Structures are given as C-alpha cells and as structure tokens.
Amino acid sequence: MSAPKGAGLNAILEEESLGKAVDRALLGRLWAWVEPYKGKVALTxxxxxxxxxxxxxxxxIVKTGIDRVMLGEGSDGGNPLDALLTAPEGWAPLVWLACLFLVVSVTSSILTYAHMLLMVATGQAAMRDLRREVFDHIQSLHLGFFDTYPVGRLVTRATSDVEHVAEMFSQGLVALVTDIFKMVGFASVLFIVNxxxxxxxxAVVPFLVIAAVVFRLKVREAFRSTRVLLARINATIQETVTGxxxxxxxxxxxxxxxxxxxLNGAHRDAWHKSIWYDSALFSVVELASGITVAVVIWGATGWATAGVIYLFINYMRRFFMPLRDLSAKYSVMQSxxxxxxxxxxxxxxxxxxxxPEPGWERHVAGGEAPPARGEIEFDHVWFAYSAGDDEEDWVLKDISFKVAPGEKVAFVGATGAGKTTVINLLTRLYEVSRGRILLDGVDLREIPQAELRRRVGMVLQDVFLFSGSVAENLALGREDLGREVIRTAATAVEADRFIMTLPDGYETEVRERGTNFSTGQRQLLSFARALAHGADVLVLDEATSSIDTETEAMVQRGIHVLMEGKTSLVIAHRLSTIEDVDRIYVLHHGELAESGSHADLLEQDGLYAQLRRLQQTSSTLAHAAVSASSTTG
Amino acid sequence: MSTVEDYSQDRATIARNRRMMFRRLRHYVARNKTDYALGVFTTIVYAGFFVALPVTVGWCIEALAEGMPVEEVARRCTVLFAIAVARSGVRFFSRVRIFNAARQIEYQIRNDLFEHLQRLPQSFFFRWRTGDLMSRCVNDLTSVRLMLGPGLLSVAQTPVLLGATLAAMFYLNPKLAALVLIPYPLFILTSRAFGRAMHSSNLAVQVGLADMSNHLQETVSGIAVVKAYAMEGHTRGRFGELCEDLYRRQLRVARVNGAMPAVTSLLPMMGMWIIFLVGGQAVADGEMSIAEFFTFSMFNYELTFPIFIMGWVFNLVQRGTASVQRIDEVLSTEPTIADRPDPVDLVDPSGEIEFRDLTFRYPGSDREPALRDVDLRVPAGSVLGIVGPVGSGKTTLASLIPRLYEVERGHVFIDGIDVNDIALHPLRRSIATVPQDSFLFSMSLADNVAYGLPSTEPAQVLQAAERAQLAKDVAELPDRYETVVGERGVMLSGGQRQRTALARALALDPAILILDDTLSAVDAETEAAIQQNLAEVFEGRTVVIVASRVTTVRDADLIVVLDEGRIVERGTHQGLLARGGLYARLALDQAAMEQQASEALALEASR
Structure with a gap:
C-alpha cells in the first residue's frame, strides 16, 4: 500500500506543462490587452x-581605420558611406573616425536602453490591465467555483502567471525576433563584404549551432525537472514544519x-545534469568565437585585408552571442x-x-417596481452542489414555503439537513437547480445581485474580518455609510462598548483574519455590520462555537435588535433563541419535515417535540446538579 | 522582518556570530574540498589559456601581415585552434566542478536544516513563523549557493585572469595598457552600485507582488462576505491601486536592470575607443605592429566580462554571508529535547503516568506558569478526563506526557521512570496522541494511517481504520486507501480528518492514548458511534481525554478540573456534579447551550 509517489509530482507537472512556444490563437487573444498600447508597440x-x-x-569604423589609416590601403570607392567615413578638412583621419566611433557607441547604448524601457513599460502596462481583469473576473464568479479552485492557484493566475506573460514582452518574443534578425543581419553583411x-x-557554423541547440534543449529538460523537484522540496519542508x-x-x-x-538528492542530481549541459553550452559558444578567429585568419590568407579580418572576428563574436540564450528565450516563450x-x-x-440583461423586463404586468416589503417565497426549490443527476446529491428536495414581510422564522435540523443551503440560495450565492425563489414576488434571477444583496442582509456563522480598521470592517466599502451610522449601529448591538476599549477605538487595525478579537466580539461586529447596511430582509446563521455567558447574553440582545422590523430567517443551531419566532421549519434530509409555531410543533409531537424533551432532560440533569450542590454546600 | 531578528546585538555577539558563520562555511567547503581544489586548480590553468589566446591571435596576424608563407600561417592558426579548444575544455571542467560542489553543499545544508528542524522542540516553532523558516530554507540557501558557486568561481578566477592579462598587456605596451585600464575602476564601482540598486528595487517588486497577492487571497477567502455585502467595487478599487503601485515598482526595476546591459556594452566600447585612437595612431606611425593592435583589442573584449562581474560578485558574497548567518541562527539552536547520554529504553510499558509537584512555564516566556503544583497519578489501564475552561492548561498537561515541551527532571514519570531519562523514540512510540487540529499530510490515506509505523502494512491500516470508524468513509473515497488527501488531494470533511487522525494513533497500538479535544468538531452522531466503539479500544491502555464538553469525559475513571493551571477539582462525573463546583458549573452552562438538543436531533435523523 505504498503511496503513488507521482501523484503530487503530476499535479505540479500539470501546472507546469509546456506546449508550443508560439500559439497564434493565444497571442491573438492576448492582443486585446496590448491593443490600447499599439502606438507604443509600433514605436518599439x-x-x-x-x-x-x-x-x-x-x-x-575600426575596419576602415585599420585599412585606410594604419595600413594606408586607400579608399574602397566613392559610395556615400565612404564619404561619411572620410575626414573633413582640418581633421586628422583617425581622430575623425574615433569621434564617429564614440558618437555611434554612445547613441547605440542610449537607444538600446530607451528601447528596453519602452518595451517593459508597454508590456507591464498591458499586464497591469490584464491583472485587473483577472481580479474582476475572479470576483464575478459564483461561490461554487471557489469550492473547487484552490485559493493558491487563483493567486498564481494573477501573480506568477501574469509575470510570465510579462517576461514575454521583456525577454521573450521581441528579444527572440530581434536576435534572429541580428544573426541574419551580421551574416548578410559578412557575405556582402567578402x-x-x-x-x-x-562552414564551421552549422556544427556549432547544432551543438549549441542540442545542449540547450538538454539544459531545458534538466532545468524543468529541477523546478518540479524544488517545488516538491519546498512543499515538503512547509508541510513538515506545519505538522x-x-x-x-x-x-x-x-x-x-x-x-x-x-528528494533533495534527486534535485541535486538534476542540477548536476543541468550544470553539465549548461557548461557544455557555455564552452561551445566560447569555443565557437575562439576557433572562428583561427578559421578567419587562416582563410583570409590572400583574400582579405586586416580590416576585414577585424570585421569578421567582431561580427562573428556577435553572431554567436545570442546562441547562448536563444533557447532560454524559447523556454520563456513556452512558459x-x-x-x-x-x-x-x-x-x-x-x-x-x-x-439579468440590462433592460430585462422585470415585471410581467406593470413597469413600476413594487415597494420593498421583504416577502420571501421558496417555490418547489431543488438544489444540489454538484451538477450530477445522482439522486443522493440533492441537498434540498422540493422545498416550498412563504415568509410574509416582517415575519420571523427559524430553521432547525441536523448537520447536513440543508439549513445553510437555504441561506446560500436566498442570497443567490448559489443558484437553485429547479424551482424558484421570489423576493416580493420577483424571481431572484431577475434582480441584479448588488441590489439583492443590499436588500438581504446576511450574518454568517464564520465571521470573516478583513485587514483594515474596525470601522472599515463595518462599512465594508460602502463610503456612503458615515461614521455616525456605523457608530449608531455598533451601539445598538452593544459592540460600541468593547470597540471603545480597543487601543485606537474604531481605527484599531484588525490583525490577520481578526485573531485579536474573541468569537463573541466578532459576532457583535458582524451584527453591527448587518445593521449598518440596513437590509430589509435578514438572514442569520447562528454561531455554533460556545462563548462565555456574559457575551452570550450580549449576542442574544444583539440578535433581537438586529431582527427588529425585518423579515428574518434564522438558522438555529441551538434552540433557546427561537421559541418566540413566528414559525419554525424542521429540515430533515433536505426535506421540510415539519413546520409551525413552537406550540404547534410541540402539540404535533413529531421531531421537534422529541427534541425538546431530550433537551429538557439534559437541563434537568444540570439543574439537579446545581440543587444538589446547594444542599451539600 | 521577523521578531527573531529584532534582538539587539552587541559587537561581541556580532563578532562571535561571524566567527561561527565562517566555521560553519568552512565545514561545508572542507567536506567538498576535492571538488574545490580541482576547480580552483583548473581555473588557474584556464587563466593561462585565457591570456595565451589574444597573444596567439596577434602572432597569427603577424604572420599574415608580414606575408609569411601560407604554411606558416596555417601552422600558427592550428596552434590558435588548439588553444581555443583547450581553453573551452578546461573552462568546462572548472565550471562543472565548482558549480556541482556548490549544489552539493546546498544539498548538505538543506539536509542538515531539515534534520535539525525535526529535532527542535515545539517551543521553537512558536517563536518562528513558518514563512521565516521557509525563507531560510529557500532564499538564504540560494544566496549561499550563489556565493559558493558563481561567486567562488569568480573570486578564484578574476585575480588570476586579471593579473596574467595585465602582465601581458604591460609587457607588450605599457603606455597603451595604462590608458586602456582607465575606465575600468569606474565601472567596477558602478557595477557595485547597480548590484545594490537592483537588489533593493527587486525587493520592492517582491513586496508589491506580496501585497497584491495578499489582497487577492483575502478577497477570495472572504468571497462570501464580499458578495453578501456587494463589496466588489471597493475591492476592485483597492486591487487597482495595488496593481498601479506594482507597475511603478516594476518600471523602477526596469530602469535599474536595463541600465546594466547598456553599461556593460559601453565598457568594452570605451576600451576599444582608446585602443583605436591611441593604438591606431601608433600603428600608423609605425611604433606598434598591427598584430599588437589585434592582441590589445582581443584583450579588451575578453576582460570586460570578468571585470564587470567583480562588482557583482562582491554583492553575491555580501548577501551570501548574511544568509549563512541567518541559516546559522537555525542550525545553532540547541535541540533542548534530546536523549540524554545513556537513555532508558521503555520496553512494553504498562502505561502508568505520574505528575509529581509539577509547575510548568513555557520556555522563553516570562508569563505566568501554564501549570502549577500538579500532583496526579494515573494508574495503568485507567481513563483520565481533563476538563476546564479555555486556556486552563489542559492541552499543555497532556503534551508533557510525550515530552513535547522541556520539563525539568523529577516531575513527569511514565511507569515510574522520569520522562527525561527515557529515550525519545520508544517513549513517543508507546504514546499516541490525536491532536486537536487533526493535521494530515498530503500522502495517501493508508500512509497517513500508518504514519507512525515503520512501513505501511495493509493489515494494520485496515484494523486501525475499522476501530476508528473510518472504514465506511474510505469505501466512498475515489481511490479507497490510496486516495491522496490534503493540499493537492481530496479534501476530507472535518469528521473524516479526525477519524483518520484517530486511526493513525490507534495504528501504533499504544500503551497510552491521548485524545486532545478530539471529538469536539465531529458531529454528534459520529461522536456517539465513536465513543461506543472507543470503550473497546481503551481496553488495556491508559487513556487521557482532554475535553471541553463534560459529556465527553463522563465515563472516565478519574476527572480532573483545571483552572488557571491548577487542579481545582478531581473525582468522578457523579461526584463532581454533586460537589457543585467548577465542573458542575461547566456542565450547567453546556446543558444550557443545549448541545444535547442537536445531538438528539441528529440521532433522530439517523433513525
């Protein structure tokens, strides 16, 4: 029963899988982000x-200097280039050439620098836009998507993946094309000259090019396995330290x-292999420029001047230079x-x-939207988290109920009975599979999400706090909520008291995920949040984790304040809060098993009543314990 | 960066650290001395060929310029050819040797770090964040390798190359040599400055990237809230700002990084300009041969790279030494929980546990003791329940049994032997803990269950899974026992994770079983089922149950109630209820919270 060792590796390989270096279709789609900058691209x-x-x-210039000035072989002819290289009156020929040399070199350096900056600036600007779009898109995806896509991978998409694409601009595509262009250019000039x-x-070039390409390919292969192995090493260290x-x-x-x-040894061995090929490549390129000098001099006997030899040696060196990393650029392109x-x-x-599409006619009959009342109706709602048709996957089966404006209802049921799903559907974080949900008679699918969520306030079991100040965590980006509104809301749910004891009051920074707040405090904050946002329908998922008695009392009072005058749906994990709600729905395996008021349900003597009886015995036991203690003590 | 680095260092400490650092580095270099010796030796040989090549080029040109017979030119070119081949061959060898040695050292340090980390006590991992340790193992190790590979290669090579080349140049033409060298020192300085600027602007980009990905990560983690409160516009705005900021930082990097190739290409140009102007005039005047002109121009180009890289290497060495020091911080931390020189082997222990007058304070903390005056004897084969409010020291007390924290001699005993005297391996092999968070590793389910066993044996895995009520879950997993769990595998539910952790503990067939608030996250239905079955599992073992729910410890032979690190009550469930102290109060609170109600409902639902 040994672990499939490759499993983790395959996952990484899958993430790293490489295909074509140039995919026209992909580049075509990428163009959408580059297009706004096409002027700059053209300039590049x-x-x-x-x-x-x-x-x-x-x-x-040096060639001309060697032939004409140093060896005095005279002018080649009267072309315009020669005219430029001939010193004007009053200039020593060599000084003139040297000045040209200096001007040309410096200009060339400056141009290269400017070119590179322009290239990077253009690429990064396009990437900045791409990044924003990726972020926007991630945000727009439905909640179910995040159940299947790990956070880490999403982050990778917007960070390293975008960085890789940016590399294509700075050192991939453009550099690759330029390099090839240059190699052809150097070769052409040499063929024209002699x-x-x-x-x-x-004649010697093909062998060297082939050797270089072969070694490069080997390096790439080895390099890739080093990356995969390093990822595994780091994952192992991380996991070991955490556990x-x-x-x-x-x-x-x-x-x-x-x-x-x-694992570490495999990584080292992969590197040793990579180093071997890389060094071989390095040496081949060095060798290439070394032996071509010998070949040029030997071949030049009787055919060429010293200046031409200089030109050949110089250009050949430049010809070989890009070879060293030509395929590195190819790899960049691939990734x-x-x-x-x-x-x-x-x-x-x-x-x-x-x-809904803009302009979608929301109301079959009239044009005016009805006044917000807060009526909720579930109309034969079916729901499954997975798309499969498997009968057993249904979390909710044919649920129908109606909550009148201002009513308070509660849902009870065992874990997995589908209580939380009711909330997720009502706020349209998930979409119903069959049936429909109506808010004030309008199908949720016909209400823009932002509007729906402004109207339906949600207090989740797991209170998520963002980094930022307490005030920011209450306002949650709503700039129209003034300090007063927030303060009033916080006061109403008794959160103001503890907030004021914090070092900076409302400006206190929330530490990583709110670890500087207790569970009870976090709950009060989430109540203040919901109250400040002023929804007319409230969905409350009660917290399960136990908190101290004093805070518990505050939380209970907070819930009452919060529910006042609102249509409220409470997902109850404890039963004490719900005795006075208008109606209780008992969910059982995704179906509505019972519904009615507390008294009705007790009378029905079904699931709920049984539950209450069991509850009674356990508190009797505790009471007995207390009374026993008071008699003995 | 980390709190660990914040402590102020006096000069003596710095000096001592540096000495230790060098000793550490020397140790690793010495372990690979053959590679390094060969590498350095070949580097010197390489320098010889390096200088010979331009001189030979001049020699060949001379033959050509002076119209020597074709045979002579061909002969000289053959020599040049041979030198070029030899130079590249030697270079290949020295590179491979030194780079391989650096990778070998990286391998050794990484192994040593890993081994050392595993030996360090839990208290160490409280002080160090995982991220800081990871950066030691990844970034710092890379810096060290760069220093010992390319860094060392250049350090060995550059002086030799430079010395030999300069000697040759001054021998040939002192005046021209002096002139050509003028721009070089300037460039060395600039390259150093560039190195520093590049490093800092690259860091700025890393920070920008980290900020951006943190924001994204937070948004995704809180996506339900983001959507519920229609915060999309707000988060979008913030992300846009971060992108803009990153963009500016990236442009700064481009400005600095891009200047580098511009300058590197300019340096040989300047040298060539001087050779052309001064040397060219000398050739025209007949004071210098054209061969010498070629030799000089060759030297000029060949020298650029090693000289420019010198400034670079300086930065590598600087960063590398800082990194060795940071790695050393970890490696020089003493593992305070280790076998004493002559440890007692725990053979087939009965499982009796005793705490004798134990007061415990977390090492390195100035806070109140976590446990005070604990006196407690748990007979072999009995069940001990530990309850108490959050932070009362329940988990701490249980953690001292397998010696997870440093405890003084004379306080904690197993089978009457001080835990400090027992060899760690047999001690921990006979105690199995189901930790609170039921951490699982990303390996197959079978390997997770067999985690504490020498190898994964199907029979043992099956038995343990059966006992922990895990078997029926396994039947539903895609690859049964071969299903990979965790990070890159199948996500198990909270209950499944805990049952796996329980199976992992039971697979050890331990004399002492510690359940650290194990069942609090399991739904009530499963808890009931597990508890029924546990009675069977408890048979013949000493069991320690840490619980926040009093119902969990109801059947324990002895229950101790902890409050602020002290045992405030002890007895059986009934006895403690009758006493009406803290235990009864906890029981009342929890009953009032009606945990049982949902249990009942769950039971009902399961019928």
Whole structure:
C-alpha cells in the first residue's frame, strides 16, 4: 500500500506543462490587452531600424581605420558611406573616425536602453490591465467555483502567471525576433563584404549551432525537472514544519529525513545534469568565437585585408552571442504561452450566476417596481452542489414555503439537513437547480445581485474580518455609510462598548483574519455590520462555537435588535433563541419535515417535540446538579 | 522582518556570530574540498589559456601581415585552434566542478536544516513563523549557493585572469595598457552600485507582488462576505491601486536592470575607443605592429566580462554571508529535547503516568506558569478526563506526557521512570496522541494511517481504520486507501480528518492514548458511534481525554478540573456534579447551550 509517489509530482507537472512556444490563437487573444498600447508597440518595432545599423557601425569604423589609416590601403570607392567615413578638412583621419566611433557607441547604448524601457513599460502596462481583469473576473464568479479552485492557484493566475506573460514582452518574443534578425543581419553583411571568406567561415557554423541547440534543449529538460523537484522540496519542508508536532509525536523523524534526502538528492542530481549541459553550452559558444578567429585568419590568407579580418572576428563574436540564450528565450516563450493559456482558461470560466440583461423586463404586468416589503417565497426549490443527476446529491428536495414581510422564522435540523443551503440560495450565492425563489414576488434571477444583496442582509456563522480598521470592517466599502451610522449601529448591538476599549477605538487595525478579537466580539461586529447596511430582509446563521455567558447574553440582545422590523430567517443551531419566532421549519434530509409555531410543533409531537424533551432532560440533569450542590454546600 | 531578528546585538555577539558563520562555511567547503581544489586548480590553468589566446591571435596576424608563407600561417592558426579548444575544455571542467560542489553543499545544508528542524522542540516553532523558516530554507540557501558557486568561481578566477592579462598587456605596451585600464575602476564601482540598486528595487517588486497577492487571497477567502455585502467595487478599487503601485515598482526595476546591459556594452566600447585612437595612431606611425593592435583589442573584449562581474560578485558574497548567518541562527539552536547520554529504553510499558509537584512555564516566556503544583497519578489501564475552561492548561498537561515541551527532571514519570531519562523514540512510540487540529499530510490515506509505523502494512491500516470508524468513509473515497488527501488531494470533511487522525494513533497500538479535544468538531452522531466503539479500544491502555464538553469525559475513571493551571477539582462525573463546583458549573452552562438538543436531533435523523 505504498503511496503513488507521482501523484503530487503530476499535479505540479500539470501546472507546469509546456506546449508550443508560439500559439497564434493565444497571442491573438492576448492582443486585446496590448491593443490600447499599439502606438507604443509600433514605436518599439520602428526603433529597431536605426538601432541595428548603429550596432554594426563601430566595427566597420575600426575596419576602415585599420585599412585606410594604419595600413594606408586607400579608399574602397566613392559610395556615400565612404564619404561619411572620410575626414573633413582640418581633421586628422583617425581622430575623425574615433569621434564617429564614440558618437555611434554612445547613441547605440542610449537607444538600446530607451528601447528596453519602452518595451517593459508597454508590456507591464498591458499586464497591469490584464491583472485587473483577472481580479474582476475572479470576483464575478459564483461561490461554487471557489469550492473547487484552490485559493493558491487563483493567486498564481494573477501573480506568477501574469509575470510570465510579462517576461514575454521583456525577454521573450521581441528579444527572440530581434536576435534572429541580428544573426541574419551580421551574416548578410559578412557575405556582402567578402563572400569567399564568409563562405569559408560559415562552414564551421552549422556544427556549432547544432551543438549549441542540442545542449540547450538538454539544459531545458534538466532545468524543468529541477523546478518540479524544488517545488516538491519546498512543499515538503512547509508541510513538515506545519505538522511538526505530529511528526515528533509519531517519531517519524528518521523516515522523513530518509525520504527528504532522496528528494533533495534527486534535485541535486538534476542540477548536476543541468550544470553539465549548461557548461557544455557555455564552452561551445566560447569555443565557437575562439576557433572562428583561427578559421578567419587562416582563410583570409590572400583574400582579405586586416580590416576585414577585424570585421569578421567582431561580427562573428556577435553572431554567436545570442546562441547562448536563444533557447532560454524559447523556454520563456513556452512558459509564457502556458501561462496565457491558464489565464484565458480562467477568464473563460463563465460566472454561473449572472445579473439579468440590462433592460430585462422585470415585471410581467406593470413597469413600476413594487415597494420593498421583504416577502420571501421558496417555490418547489431543488438544489444540489454538484451538477450530477445522482439522486443522493440533492441537498434540498422540493422545498416550498412563504415568509410574509416582517415575519420571523427559524430553521432547525441536523448537520447536513440543508439549513445553510437555504441561506446560500436566498442570497443567490448559489443558484437553485429547479424551482424558484421570489423576493416580493420577483424571481431572484431577475434582480441584479448588488441590489439583492443590499436588500438581504446576511450574518454568517464564520465571521470573516478583513485587514483594515474596525470601522472599515463595518462599512465594508460602502463610503456612503458615515461614521455616525456605523457608530449608531455598533451601539445598538452593544459592540460600541468593547470597540471603545480597543487601543485606537474604531481605527484599531484588525490583525490577520481578526485573531485579536474573541468569537463573541466578532459576532457583535458582524451584527453591527448587518445593521449598518440596513437590509430589509435578514438572514442569520447562528454561531455554533460556545462563548462565555456574559457575551452570550450580549449576542442574544444583539440578535433581537438586529431582527427588529425585518423579515428574518434564522438558522438555529441551538434552540433557546427561537421559541418566540413566528414559525419554525424542521429540515430533515433536505426535506421540510415539519413546520409551525413552537406550540404547534410541540402539540404535533413529531421531531421537534422529541427534541425538546431530550433537551429538557439534559437541563434537568444540570439543574439537579446545581440543587444538589446547594444542599451539600 | 521577523521578531527573531529584532534582538539587539552587541559587537561581541556580532563578532562571535561571524566567527561561527565562517566555521560553519568552512565545514561545508572542507567536506567538498576535492571538488574545490580541482576547480580552483583548473581555473588557474584556464587563466593561462585565457591570456595565451589574444597573444596567439596577434602572432597569427603577424604572420599574415608580414606575408609569411601560407604554411606558416596555417601552422600558427592550428596552434590558435588548439588553444581555443583547450581553453573551452578546461573552462568546462572548472565550471562543472565548482558549480556541482556548490549544489552539493546546498544539498548538505538543506539536509542538515531539515534534520535539525525535526529535532527542535515545539517551543521553537512558536517563536518562528513558518514563512521565516521557509525563507531560510529557500532564499538564504540560494544566496549561499550563489556565493559558493558563481561567486567562488569568480573570486578564484578574476585575480588570476586579471593579473596574467595585465602582465601581458604591460609587457607588450605599457603606455597603451595604462590608458586602456582607465575606465575600468569606474565601472567596477558602478557595477557595485547597480548590484545594490537592483537588489533593493527587486525587493520592492517582491513586496508589491506580496501585497497584491495578499489582497487577492483575502478577497477570495472572504468571497462570501464580499458578495453578501456587494463589496466588489471597493475591492476592485483597492486591487487597482495595488496593481498601479506594482507597475511603478516594476518600471523602477526596469530602469535599474536595463541600465546594466547598456553599461556593460559601453565598457568594452570605451576600451576599444582608446585602443583605436591611441593604438591606431601608433600603428600608423609605425611604433606598434598591427598584430599588437589585434592582441590589445582581443584583450579588451575578453576582460570586460570578468571585470564587470567583480562588482557583482562582491554583492553575491555580501548577501551570501548574511544568509549563512541567518541559516546559522537555525542550525545553532540547541535541540533542548534530546536523549540524554545513556537513555532508558521503555520496553512494553504498562502505561502508568505520574505528575509529581509539577509547575510548568513555557520556555522563553516570562508569563505566568501554564501549570502549577500538579500532583496526579494515573494508574495503568485507567481513563483520565481533563476538563476546564479555555486556556486552563489542559492541552499543555497532556503534551508533557510525550515530552513535547522541556520539563525539568523529577516531575513527569511514565511507569515510574522520569520522562527525561527515557529515550525519545520508544517513549513517543508507546504514546499516541490525536491532536486537536487533526493535521494530515498530503500522502495517501493508508500512509497517513500508518504514519507512525515503520512501513505501511495493509493489515494494520485496515484494523486501525475499522476501530476508528473510518472504514465506511474510505469505501466512498475515489481511490479507497490510496486516495491522496490534503493540499493537492481530496479534501476530507472535518469528521473524516479526525477519524483518520484517530486511526493513525490507534495504528501504533499504544500503551497510552491521548485524545486532545478530539471529538469536539465531529458531529454528534459520529461522536456517539465513536465513543461506543472507543470503550473497546481503551481496553488495556491508559487513556487521557482532554475535553471541553463534560459529556465527553463522563465515563472516565478519574476527572480532573483545571483552572488557571491548577487542579481545582478531581473525582468522578457523579461526584463532581454533586460537589457543585467548577465542573458542575461547566456542565450547567453546556446543558444550557443545549448541545444535547442537536445531538438528539441528529440521532433522530439517523433513525
């Protein structure tokens, strides 16, 4: 029963899978983000036109200097280039050439720098837009999506994946094209200058290029496995540190170390392989420029001047330079493409819950929206979290009920009976599978989500606090909620008292996920939140975790304040709060088993009544204990 | 960055740290001395060929310029060819040697770190955040490797190359050599400045990225709230700001990083300009040969890279030493819980536990003791229940039995032997804990159950799963016992996780079983089922149950009630209820909370 060792690795490989380096369809879609910057893109391409000759020029100037001035072989002819290289009156020929050399080199450097900046600025601006779109899209997705897509991967999409795409701009596509363009350029010039010598020189090139490409491919392969292994190493360390208590409790140290050494060793071996090929590549490129010098000089006997030899040596060196990282750029392209694909896949995920089309006629009969009253109706609602048709997956089965404006109802039932699902459906965080839910007679699907959620206030069991101040956590981005409104709401639910004891009152920073607040305090904060936002329907998921008696009393008072005058639906995990609600619904395996007032249900003598009896016995037991203690004490 | 680094260091400490750091580094380099010796030796050989090449080029050009016979030119070119091949070959060898050695050291340090971390006590992991430890194992290790690989290669190579080249250049033409060298020192300084600027602007981008991904992560984690309160516009605005900020930081990096290649390309240009202007004139005047001109221009280009990289290497070394020091902070932490020189082996223990006059304070904390004056004997085979309010020391007391924290001698005994005297492995092998958070590892379910066993044996796994009521869950998992759980695998429900953790403990067949508030998150239906079955499992073991619900410990042979680290009450369930103290009060509170109500409902539902 050994673990499938590859399982984790496969998952990583899947994340890292590489395909084509240039996928036209993907690039076409990427263009949508680049298009706003097309002027700058055009400029980037145009800049190459003056840059290339400037790069060719210095060696040409030196060649001219060697042949004409140093060796005095005279002018080649009367073309315009020669005219420029001929010193004007009053200038020593060499000084003139040296000045040209300086101007050309400096201009070339400045242009290269400007070109690079422009390229990065354009790419990063497009990426900034892409990032925003990814974020927007993530936010718009339905809640169910987040159950299946790990947070870490979503973060990766907006961070590393976008970074990879950006690399394509700075060092991938453009650089790749420029490099190839340059290599062809250097070769062409050499063939024009001295075809015989060029032919002779380039005879050795294919072997070197092939060697370089082969080694590069090997490096890439090895490099990829090092990345996968490193990811596994880091995941292992992280997991071991997080679970160190269990590691030590179960004396697993020796076995863990053995496994870790294997993994770590595989990583090292992958690197050794990578280093071998990488060094081979490095040496081949170095060798290439070394031996071409020998070949050029040998071949030049009788065919070329010293200046031409200089030109050949110089250009050949530049010809080989891009080879060293040509395929590194290819890899960058590959990983960029894979990233684009993953990002687009995410962007292609359609939000399952959408707002009605603008202009959608909301009301069959009249044009005017009815006044908000807060009436809720579930009309034969079926729901399953998974899309499958499996009979057993239904969480809610044919639920129908109606809550009149201002009524208070409660839902009770065992874990998994579907209580929380009722809330998720009512706020349209999930979509009903069959049937419909109506708010004031309007199908939820015909109400824009923002409007729906402004009207339906929700207090969740797990109170989520964002980093930021307490006040920000109450306002939750609603800038129209003034300090007064927030303060009033907090006071009403008795949260004001503890907030004022905090070091900075309402400006106190909430630490990572609100760890500086107790469960009770967090609940009071969430009540204040809901109250401040002034919804006319309230959905309350009672907290299950136990809190101290004093806070418990505050929480109970807070709930009452909160529910005042609102249509309220309470998901009850304890029964004490719900005796005075208008109606109680008992959910059992996704179906409505019983409903009625507290008294009705007791009379019915069904599930609810049985529940109460059991509850009674347990508190009698406790009471007995207390009375026993008072007699003995 | 981390609180650990905040302590102020006096000068003596710094000096001592540095000495220790060098000792640590020397230790690793010494372990790989053959590789390094060969690497350095070949580097010197390489320097010889490096200098020989431009000189040979001049020599070949000379033959050509002076119109020597074709055979002579060909002969000299063959020599040049041979030197080029030899140079690349030697370079290959030295690179492989030194880079491999650096990877080997990385491997060794990482193993040592991992091994050391596993030996450190829990108190260490309270003080250090996982992120800080990870950054030691990842970023710092990378810095150290870069220092010992490319860094060391350049440190060994550059002086040799530079010395040999300069000697050759000054020998050939002192005046020109001096002139050519003028721009170099300037460039070394600039490259150092660049290195620093690059490092800091790169850090700024990392921070920007981290801020952005934190915001995204928070939004996704709180997506239900975001949607429920229609906060999308607000979070979008914030994210937009963060993106804009990151964009600006990235442009700054581009400005700094991009200046680097611009400058590197300019440096040889300047050298060439001087050679061209001064050397060219000398050739025209007949004071210098064209061969020498070629040699100089070759030297100029070849030198650029090693010289420019010098400034770079300086930064590598600086960062590397800082990282060694940070790694050393972890490695030099003494594992305070370790076997004493001659430990007692615990053979087939009966499972008697005794706390004798125990007062315990978490190491390194100035706070009140977590436990005070605890005197308690748990006979072998009995069941002990520990209850008390949150923070009363229940979990702490249970953690001292398997010696998770440092406890002084003479306070905690198993089978009458001080836990400090028992060898750790047999001690922990005979005690099994089901921890509160039921942490599982991302491996198959079978491997998780067999976590404490020497190997994963199907029979043992099945038996343990059966006892922990896990077996019926397993039947529903996609790959049964081979289902990978955790991070990248199937997410188990809270109850399934706890039953897996329970199975993992039972697989050890322990003499002492500790349930640390294990059943609080399991739904009542399952708790009832597990408890029924547990009676069977408890047979013949000493059991310690830590609980927040009094019902959980109802059947224990002895219940102790902790409050602020003291045992305030002890007795049986009935006895304690009758006493009407803290225990009775807890029972009342919990009954009032009607936990039983939902249990009853669940039971009803299951019928």
């Amino acid at each position: 391409i145009l800049m190459v036109v003056p840059m290339f000759p400037l790069e060719l020029a210095p060696a040409w 075809p015989k010598l060029a032919l002779w020189t380039f 160190m208590k269990v590691v030590q409790l179960f004396s697993r140290e020796a076995r863990n170390l053995r496994d870790f050494e294997d 960029s493409m894979a990233s684009i694909e993953r990002i687009l896949q995410l962007l292609d995920t359609q939000p399952a819950i959408r707002d």
